Amino acid sequence: MMEKIMIKLGIIMDSIKSINFFKDSSLAILLQAQKRNYEIYYMEINSIYLYKSTPKAIAKIINVTNNSKNWFNFYEKIDICLETLDVILMRKDPPVNNEFIYVTQILEHVENKGVLVINKPSSLRNYNEKIFISWFEKYIPNTVVSCSYDVLYDFLQKNNDIIIKPLDGMGGISIFRVTKNDYNISVIIEQITNFGKQLCMAQKYIPEITLGDKRILIINGKPAPYCLYRIPKSGETRANIAAGGYGKVKKLSKNDWKISNAISPFLKKNGLFLVGLDIVGNYLTEINITSPTCICQIEKESSISITKMLLNSIEEYLDI
Incomplete structure (x- = not known):
C-alpha cells in the first residue's frame, strides 16, 4: 500500500535536462523530497501564468532518481492552480530580469493564499544579491556601487587593487x-558599465581569496555548521566552481559564526528561507538568495545533510 503523500511541492527552476547531476542543489533537494513521498510539480519560469487573480502553471509531475544517466522522468502534465500546493521553491538562476520579477509578483498571490514560497517573492525583488551586503556594513570590505567612470576610477586609486563585477x-x-596601474582600466569600466549606463559593484581586493571563498548555507535562520571553501585554480582570481575553482569542506570558523549569526535573524524575518553567504577572509562579499548552491559538495564531505535540514524546517513550518 502506497504511503500517504505528506506534501505537494512545486519547484521553479531552469531546465532540469541541462543540470550538472553531481553538483545540482535543486536536484539534491528533490531527491530528498521524493524519499519523503512528496508529490513534486516541476515548472519552468515560462510555465507560470495568472488568470484573473488566480496564479496557475502548466506543471509536470516529476519522478527523480539518483542515476547520472537518467535522473528524471515526467509522467503527467497538468494545468494547476498554484494555491493547491503546500510549498513552492523558486530556484530560477539569475539574471533577475523582468520575467523573473513578473513571476515573483504572481507568486505573491500564491503566498497570500497561504502557500509557503521559498524564498519570499518580495524579498527576491527587494534584495539584489550583491547590494544586499550593504545592509551589514560592519562585515563588508570597502565597496562601491556605481556606473560612473570617475567614481570607479577614484575608488581604484584609493584602494590600489579591486574586484569589479556586474x-x-x-x-x-x-x-x-x-x-592601480592596469593599462586596461578604461576599457574594463566601459564594458562592465555599458559606457556608464549600468551599475556595477567594486570591492577592495581581499588577498585571502587564494585560500578560498567560503559558501555558508543558512536554513530558516540557522547556519549549517560546515561550509564549502571554493579555491581558485592557479593564476585565477575567481573561486567559483563554474570558473574552475575546486571545493573543500570545512567547519565554520569563529568569524564565520559571528557573521552568520549576525545576519541570520534578518534573513528569517524577511522570509529568506535558504540563503548562501559568501565570505572571503573576514569579509562578507555576497548574499545569495535566488538559487544557492553547494549543497551536494557539503553533504558529500561532511556529517550533515543540508537537504534534511531544509525539509525538516519546511515540515516544521507547515506543522506536518
Missing part, C-alpha cells in the same frame, strides 16, 4: 581584478 551575474561571469 550586479546580476553568477558563476564568476564578467568578474575582473584591476590594479
Whole structure:
C-alpha cells in the first residue's frame, strides 16, 4: 500500500535536462523530497501564468532518481492552480530580469493564499544579491556601487587593487581584478558599465581569496555548521566552481559564526528561507538568495545533510 503523500511541492527552476547531476542543489533537494513521498510539480519560469487573480502553471509531475544517466522522468502534465500546493521553491538562476520579477509578483498571490514560497517573492525583488551586503556594513570590505567612470576610477586609486563585477551575474561571469596601474582600466569600466549606463559593484581586493571563498548555507535562520571553501585554480582570481575553482569542506570558523549569526535573524524575518553567504577572509562579499548552491559538495564531505535540514524546517513550518 502506497504511503500517504505528506506534501505537494512545486519547484521553479531552469531546465532540469541541462543540470550538472553531481553538483545540482535543486536536484539534491528533490531527491530528498521524493524519499519523503512528496508529490513534486516541476515548472519552468515560462510555465507560470495568472488568470484573473488566480496564479496557475502548466506543471509536470516529476519522478527523480539518483542515476547520472537518467535522473528524471515526467509522467503527467497538468494545468494547476498554484494555491493547491503546500510549498513552492523558486530556484530560477539569475539574471533577475523582468520575467523573473513578473513571476515573483504572481507568486505573491500564491503566498497570500497561504502557500509557503521559498524564498519570499518580495524579498527576491527587494534584495539584489550583491547590494544586499550593504545592509551589514560592519562585515563588508570597502565597496562601491556605481556606473560612473570617475567614481570607479577614484575608488581604484584609493584602494590600489579591486574586484569589479556586474550586479546580476553568477558563476564568476564578467568578474575582473584591476590594479592601480592596469593599462586596461578604461576599457574594463566601459564594458562592465555599458559606457556608464549600468551599475556595477567594486570591492577592495581581499588577498585571502587564494585560500578560498567560503559558501555558508543558512536554513530558516540557522547556519549549517560546515561550509564549502571554493579555491581558485592557479593564476585565477575567481573561486567559483563554474570558473574552475575546486571545493573543500570545512567547519565554520569563529568569524564565520559571528557573521552568520549576525545576519541570520534578518534573513528569517524577511522570509529568506535558504540563503548562501559568501565570505572571503573576514569579509562578507555576497548574499545569495535566488538559487544557492553547494549543497551536494557539503553533504558529500561532511556529517550533515543540508537537504534534511531544509525539509525538516519546511515540515516544521507547515506543522506536518
